[in-house]
Every structure is written in C-alpha cells, then in structure tokens.
Amino acid sequence: MSERRQPVLGILGGGQLARMLALAAAPLGGKTLVVDSSADACAGQVAPLVVADWTDYAALEAFAAQVDVVTFDFENVPAETAHWLAERVAVYPAPQALAVAQDRLAEKTLFRECGLPTPAFMTVDTREQLDQALATVGVPAILKTRRLGYDGKGQFRLTRQADADAAWAALGAQASKHGLILEAFVPFERELSVIAVRGRDGEFRIWPLTRNWHVDGVLSMSLAPAPDIEQLQRRASELARTLAERLDYVGVFALELFVKDGELLGNEMAPRVHNSGHWTIEGAYTSQFENHVRAVLGLPLGDTGARGLSAMLNWIGELPEPTAVLKTSDAHWHDYGKQARPGRKVGHATVCAADAVALAERLDALAAALTRQAQVQPTLDVLHS
Template sequence: MHVGILGAGQLARMMAEAGGPLGLSFSFLDPSADACAGELGRLYVGQWDDSSALQALAECDRVTADFENVPAAVLARLAEQVAVRPPARAFAAGQDRLEEKALLEGLGIPVAPVAAVNTRPDLLAAVERIGLPAVLKTRRLGYDGKGQAVLESHEDLEPAWQRLGGQALILEGWIDFDFECAQTAVRSASGEVRCYPLTRTVHSDGILRLAASPAGVSAELAGQASAAVTTLLEALDYVGCLTLELFAAGSELIANEYAPRPHNSAHWTIEGAVTSQFENHLRAVCDLPLGSAAARGVALMFNWLGAMPERAKLLAVPGLAWHDYHKQPRPGRKVGHATLVAADQASLSEALEALKPLLDRDTAGLLGRLG
C-alpha cells in the first residue's frame, strides 16, 4: 500500500520508519527541497496547492499529513479522489483557535475563557471581561509558542497589539496550572479507540522540551483525559492518532489545543509502548488492526533543539534511544530527540542520575519541573 503524506518533516520521517516494516511505501509533498523525510520516499517539492503534486498524491492508496496547518481545503480536494485520514474537518477546526475552543466547549471539554479580538476596542472589552493575566494569540498559524503574547498588566496591551494586531486574534484567560500534560489516542475507521498512558510535559518558550510517561496522576485525572480525547475523536469521526494538550489545575483538566497528527509529546512511544503512535497512526489510516497502546515500562523523552548534542557519552547510559532527524542545525529547530526507557521508576531514576551530568545546564534544570 502506498501512502501520501502532506508534509515531509520529522513526523513524516518517523511515520515512514514505522511503515517500512508494515510493507508500506511513501510519497511526500513539502515546500522544502531538503525536507528530512525525503530520504525515505518520493518527495514532491511545491506549495500545498501544487496541482501536479496533489495529483500524484491522489494516486496513492491513502493520504495523511504530518503538519496541522496544511490547508483544510487542500485535504478536502484530495478527499474527492482518495481516502484522506484524518478528515479535513479535523484540520479545519484545529486551524482556527476560536473554532477549536468552541468545538471543545461544545463537547463539554473544559477550556479557558476566550474572546474574539479584531480591533483595539475588542481587546479592551475582552480584558475587561476575562481579566489579567491573559494570553493574546493569533487565531491561525501559531505553534510552538509563536503568534502569542502574555499580558500581565495593562501596560502590556499596546506592545502586544503592535506586534500581533492587524489579524484575527483571541484573548484567552490565564490558567494557573499545576503542570501540563498530553493525551494521545488512536481511532480506527470502525470506531475503535485506544489511549496511550497520559504524558506529563515540560515546555520552555512555548516549545516542548521534556515528556514523561506515565504522568504520575490520579486515576480520576487519567480518566478525565481519556474520556475527553475519546469524545473529541468520535465527534470528528477521526481516523488516526490525535493528541489533546491539557493543563492540570487541581482536580480538573483544562484543554489547551489538539493536534490532528502524531505529536512530539508521544515520541516516547517508539521505544516505550507496545505499538508506537506512528505505527498505530498508519495502521488506522490503512485499515490495519490497531496495535496495543500499553506502555512497556516508564519513559522520559528529551527534545533536542538547535543542534544535536554529542552522542557518544549519552549513548553510554543504559536504556537511552537516540533519534537524529537529519535536519540542518538552526536555533530553536527540533533536530532530534532521545528517550530513556526503564522497567520501573526506580530503574529510570538510577539511569537519569547517570545522564544528568551529561546534559546541558538548561535541559538539566528543566527536570525539576517534572515533579
């Protein structure tokens, strides 16, 4: 079976790595000629609406995406000729933060207070209603902390408006959370849903840096997360993997956003789960039986940003798995990750003690936020 993927970044690369043993082959469409998945299949270089490239993808058996901002209209156009999974509507709702929040709230999934902001008077009215602190965000195209500004006082309003004004925005109430977490699940075309263990996440400057599973939460919180993601998957008639990002505040989980694709927070599943998120995504997309989402033990994932660390010393730590995305170094760019996997928490802690002195100061400092 031949799978077309819109986007050829590291997520597409890891899909292809997981799909090879299943007998799948791949074609990719990406605007970048050096997209890192291109080594593992046929790469078509062009914009998302490139007619000739889209026609080539339409000749595949299935089409999916590794990037949430592929225009939903392009996916809908492809769906007229080939099975596109997840469906275009899942991307359409997720590409507009106001629509996304309305969808989640309408499903009974708690979200932060939110208001549309298109003008300065809108911003003042939203601040009056929601209060400060709050976060001003673009409605479209923001990810990894881009397109947003934290407003702590009224003095922050004008600088934020100067930077973000002139486009559709939302103001979102600040959530005083205890920690962040992410729930990844997979749904088949027949409606079967399998949830991975909840993952605790640590971000810096809006970018994921660490992901630990299990998240170390109560059964009640874990149940809230799995129920919320299942409700969302069913409402979207979703096929494939999806991750719902959440804030934990006391005994409640509050949804931040969802990603209609495999997700950075679940990279630990490659070594740490019976079936990785990438393999299960492809199984769902290609109508193959879903694999188990159960954990093999405990796992901690490190995101490498900017440039890959020197690997020789790190690889000497027992249980460490290494992933180089074959991307050119660039400040802030996700270039790889490593996952530390152990049978139990005590064994993981022992391995982590050996790893800590080898980490850069910034990464080592973030470990304290895992609780």
C-alpha cells in the same frame, strides 16, 4: 499465487513526523510518498519526496493518483488542499478535523461542546475589541493568532492592561488575516497530554497520560506514564473519545491539557502524531507512528500500553554529542537529519526503565554528562518525590 500489493501512504508535509511515519510504515509493508514545498525536507531522506506547493494542483493530482490514502505531517496544510484531495483519494483524518484544529476559536468551542472546560477566551479583531476582551477575561492573559501558531509562535503574554498597545503592535497585523483570540492565563499545576488513536472501524485506544515541561513555548521534556493520574487518565480517555467520535476521526491525535485544582482544562488539539508521544517508539508496545499508519490504512490497532517508564528529551537548535546518550542503558537516539538552527527541533532522545528509581539514576547520569541538569531537573524532582 498473486503477489500482495503494498499500500502507498501519502503524507502532506515532510518534517520529522513524516520521517517517523515512513519508518513505521515500512515494517507493515507500506510504502510512503511525501509532499513538501522544501527540497531538503528531512522526510525525503527516508522516503520519496515530491516538491510542490500546497496550491500546485497539477502536482497534487499526480500525487493523489499514486497513493491509496493521504495523511498529515502537520496541521498547517491548508484545509482547502485537504478538501480538494479528499475528492480524489481517501484522506485521514478528515479535512473537517484539520479545519477545526487550525482555528483556536473553533477548537475551544468544540472542547466546550464536548464537555471539556477551557480557560476563558474572546475573539479579537480590532484594537477596541482587545480592550473589551481584557476587561472581560482579565490579566494575565495571552493574545494569540487564531491560525498558524505553534511552539509558542504567534503569541503575546499580557501581564497588565497597559501591555495592550505592545500586544497589538506585535500581533495586530494578523487580526485581519487570521483573527486573534485572547485567552486567560492559567496558573496550572501540571501540563499533560493524551495521545489517542481511532481506527476506520471506530476502534479507540489511548496511551498513558504524559506529563510535559515546556521552555519558551517549546516542549523540552516528557515523562510517561505520568505519575498519580489514575482518575485523570479515565477522564482524559472519555474526553478524547468524545472528541474523536464527534469529528469521526481516523488516526492519532494529541490533546494538550492543563491540570488546575485537580481538573482538566483543554489547551490545544493536534490532528496528527505529536512531539509528546515520541516516547512511545521505544516505551510502548505500539508506537503512535505505527498505530497511525495502522489506523489510516484500515489495519487493526496495536496495544498502547507502556512497557515501563520513559523520559523523552527534545533537542532544540542543535544536537548534543550522542556518545553520552548511547552509553546510557536503554537510551535511544533520534537524529532528524536537519540543519541546526535556533529554536528548531533537530532530534530527541528517550530513556526507558522498569521503575522510577532506575529511570532517575539514568537521567541523572545523562544530565551530568550532557551538562543539561536544568533541563531534566523537573522530571527528576517528580521521580524522586
């Protein structure tokens, strides 16, 4: 009997998402090969790592010859690199989806074409256009780079017209390189995200909606399934499916949403596994990482249902002492193997429970042990309401 060949998944980018993809691929019999420009990329601790720049086509040629399919760890891989690789090996999601998600103007235009409302927005390429956009969009508003911004980077919030000079001083140099966009500030009631997956055969599945809290533009905590969102769950599923089919998408993606007056507004799309979906590792029947691997390798998708309630806490800058987490019932610790650095995502923990009462008790005790009551208080308020 011939030996079954293990498929090889190539991953562009070597951060914690690639690390968790590699860990998810192994039980499925898949091997992984990671490309990153940094020799200390944390995915290299669990999978073979090729150190190369995105324009090192000789190295990428050798990489493509060793893998069966290529996917992404993050969306700032140049679309040109993705297109170049797609001529040599299967790339999922397709470079088209990557290109749309890299440009906030293209992204929000697509949202509207798919029936997903967005905050008002206008492109800004000059100082004069910023004044024109402010006159139309109004204040408060947020000036953003159209490309390369994430986790609150590349943004400037304007609370009054007089902030225009400071905003231009902060971001104006990016206008000629990547373009800028002015977006109306949304006084939202809740932040939600939908994590969805689409297979090569068009099969589509969605995890329960996740409620998120951010601090300084970086995800601090997620709660899933988000409470009291039955109608929004259906609407989010419809919108995510429409986007996935429009892009002929393969793999997992995240759609970040605002809730305003009971309606969904589109914020951003991430063409990859997502921070707000980390709870699925222990809290869902099939994690976002396993289902992404299944999708891009052409395997059947797994059940996306939740096992109960889950709360995910991000560790930013440095890891706390793990003892309190590990002593907590049904709590799970994830160390990304990164050096501590201000603003850097270095790990997370997920606490699971069968119901809101048990989850609140575990989080309350954990927050007290970690002296992080402020971080989990919004979630506790929701669980106790």
